[in-house]
Amino acid sequence: MSSSKFALLVIAAALLGWLCAQLLPPLEWLEQITELVRTAFFAALKMLIAPLIFFSLLSGVMELRNTRTMGRLGTVTLGYYLFTTGIAITIGLIVVFFIHPWTAFVPLIQDPGAYASVGATAPRLIDPGDGSLFSLANTLLQRMLSNPFAALSDMNILGILVAALLFGTATALTIADDSPLPRILADVTQSLYRLAGWVLKALPVGLFAITYQLSAQINLDTVAALLQFSAVVLGATLVHGLIVLPAIAWWVAGIPPWHFLQRIVQPLITALATSSSAATLPLSMATAEQELKVSRARSAFVLPLGATANMDGTALFEGIAAVFLAYMFGVELGTVGIIAIFIVAMLSSVGAPGMPSGSMAGMQLVLIAAGIPLEAIGLLLLVERPLDTFRTAVNVEGDLVGCLVAERFGGANSTAEQPS
DSSP: OOHHHHHHHHHHHHHHHHHHHHHSOOOHHHHHHHHHHHHHHHHHHHHHHHHHHHHHHHHHHHGGGGHHHHTHHHHHHHHHHHHHHHHHHHHHHHHHHHOOGGGGSOOSOSOGGGGOOSSTTSOOSSOTTOOSHHHHHHHHHHHHSSOHHHHHHHTOHHHHHHHHHHHHHHHHHHSOTTOSHHHHHHHHHHHHHHHHHHHHHTHHHHHHHHHHHTTTTOOHHHHHHHHHHHHHHHHHHHHIIIIIHHHHHHHHHOOOHHHHHHHTHHHHHHHHHHOOHHHHHHHHHHHHHHTSOOOHHHHHHHHHHHHHHOOHHHHHHHHHHHHHHHHHTTOOOHHHHHHHHHHHHHHHHTTOOSSTTTTHHHHHHHHHHHTOOTTHHHHHHHHHHHHHHHHHHHHHHHHHHHHHHHHHHSOOGGGGOSOO
16 A cells, blocks of 8 residues: 555544544443554554664664774764754754644643553653753663663663664674674564564554544644644754755855755655655665765765664654653653653664654654653654655755765765775
C-alpha cells in the first residue's frame, strides 16, 4: 500500500473509532475488545523500543567509524551536524517557551496514570522535581552509568543511549576495517526495522481502539489543539529549512538562498513524496555533484552519514511533540524538564531509520523518558505522516548543505578520496 493511501486509512480508522463510540450504545464486548487491542498494540511497541533504539544508535555510531581515516573531513561533517541540530533545538525551545497556542485548551487527560497501562513502571528520566540543572545532572549521571543489561530490561532510556554510544564508539575505534561486525549489526537493525514495520501495519486497528477508548475526551477543542500544534511544528520546520539552512549555504558557498533551493528542488520533492531520506539518497548524491559542484568523494561520505546522523527536522519535531503531548495528557515538566526533552530528542534522532515514520521509535523513547503514557502517540499519529514529509525534506536539505560545508572546510581533496 502506498504511503498516501495508508495515511488515509489511518485517519479513517481513527474517525471510525470515534464515531462508533459516539453513535453506538454502550457495548461491553466492544469495550473489552478495544481495550485488549489497545493493550496488545502498545505492548508490541514497548517490546521493540529498547532493542530498536539500542541497535539503531549502535549502528549509527558504527557508521562513523570511517571518520578515523577521513581526518578533517569527518571532523568538519560531524561538527556541522551537531551545529545545525543545536540550531533546530534552539528553534524548538523558542517555540515551546513563547509560542504554545495549545495551552488555551483544556488538557485531554487530567490524570496521566489513568491511561498509562503500558510502560507506566518505566523509570522516568525527566522529573518535575528536578528543579535545577544540578539536580537534573545528578539524575542523569545515576541513570546513564548503569548496567546496560539492566537498562534494557528496566527501560532506562538514558542508560540504553549511553551504553549504545560508548560501546559503539569503542567498537568503531577498535575493529579492523574488514571486520564483519558492522555488517552484522546493520543486519540486526534492519531485522528490527522489519519487525517494527509489521507492528505499524496494524496501526489502523490500534488507532481505532485508541480513539474508541479516548472518545469521551476527544472533542473539537482537541482537534483545534492538534491543528495548532501541526501549524507550529510546520512553521518551525520551515524556519529551519527556508531561512537557517539556505543562510548557511549562502555563507559557505556564496549561493543565494533562492538559487540554492532551485538547485536542490528535485531531491526535496522526492523527499516530500516518499518521506524517506534513504530513498532520496541516490538523487541527493547526483544533485550534490552536478548542481552544487561537490566532489563525488565528499558527497559519498557526507550524504550516507547524514541519512543516519543528521536529523534536524526529526529532533525539532520530537521535542515540540513531547511538550505538546505532556500538556494534553496532564504531565508536568517544568523549564528544566523541557530542556531535557530536547536533549533526549537530539540523542534519539541519531540512527533513526530513513523511512516513513522512522522517528516513531525515537518518539516513544522521548515519551517514556518524560513519563507520558504511550497512548499519547495515538493522538500524534493522526497528523504525524503529513508532518513527516516536511521534516524529511529538511533533513535531506541539511545533508546537501553539509556537502557544501565539507567541500569548503573538509581539507584537501586527497583527504577525501576514500569514500565510505
